[in-house]
Amino acid sequence: MLISSLLADVIESKPMTKGTVCDLKRKCGKKNCKCAHGEPHSTKVLSSNHHGRTRLLCLTKYPVLQLFNIEKQVKSYQQFRRRRSKVVYCFKSIISEMNKLEKNLLVEVTQKGETDVKRKWKKGRREN
Numbered sequence: 001m002l003i004s005s006l007l008a009d010v011i012e013s014k015p016m017t018k019g020t021v022c023d024l025k026r027k028c029g030k031k032n033c034k035c036a037h038g039e040p041h042s043t044k045v046l047s048s049n050h051h052g053r054t055r056l057l058c059l060t061k062y063p064v065l066q067l068f069n070i071e072k073q074v075k076s077y078q079q080f081r082r083r084r085s086k087v088v089y090c091f092k093s094i095i096s097e098m099n100k101l102e103k104n105l106l107v108e109v110t111q112k113g114e115t116d117v118k119r120k121w122k123k124g125r126r127e128n
């Protein structure tokens with residue numbers, strides 16, 4: 001994929017929210033509740049990482065439309081991160097190729113009349 005089209009995709013990113021939306025399953029502890037018989041309570045939460053800690057934000061009080069928008073923004077964030085990693089991979093590949101090219105094109109200028117082989121031999125003799 002061309003870098004220009006990758007960058008165009010990144011630039012076209014929509015408003016986003018960091019994290020993932022998931023259902024938190026739990027038991028309330030009441031003996032006669034449905035959850036005690038294998039049907040846990042489910043709470044929709046936004047799970048996100050802030051400075052290395054997981055933060056859970058309960059989404060049950062959000063109106064349906066707002067919840068829909070939050071889920072859309074979370075999807076945008078995940079898409080952005082996938083596209084971003086592709087861009088990073090491309091640039092790393094380019095830099096790696098440029099480093100190889102630089103290594104292959106470098107011409108060392110030595111003392112006049114001294115060949116590369118001679119220099120290596122002299123250096124080896126000095127070390128002995």
Ligand SMILES: [Zn+2]
Pocket residue numbers: 027028029030033034035036041
């Ligand atoms: Zn219960």
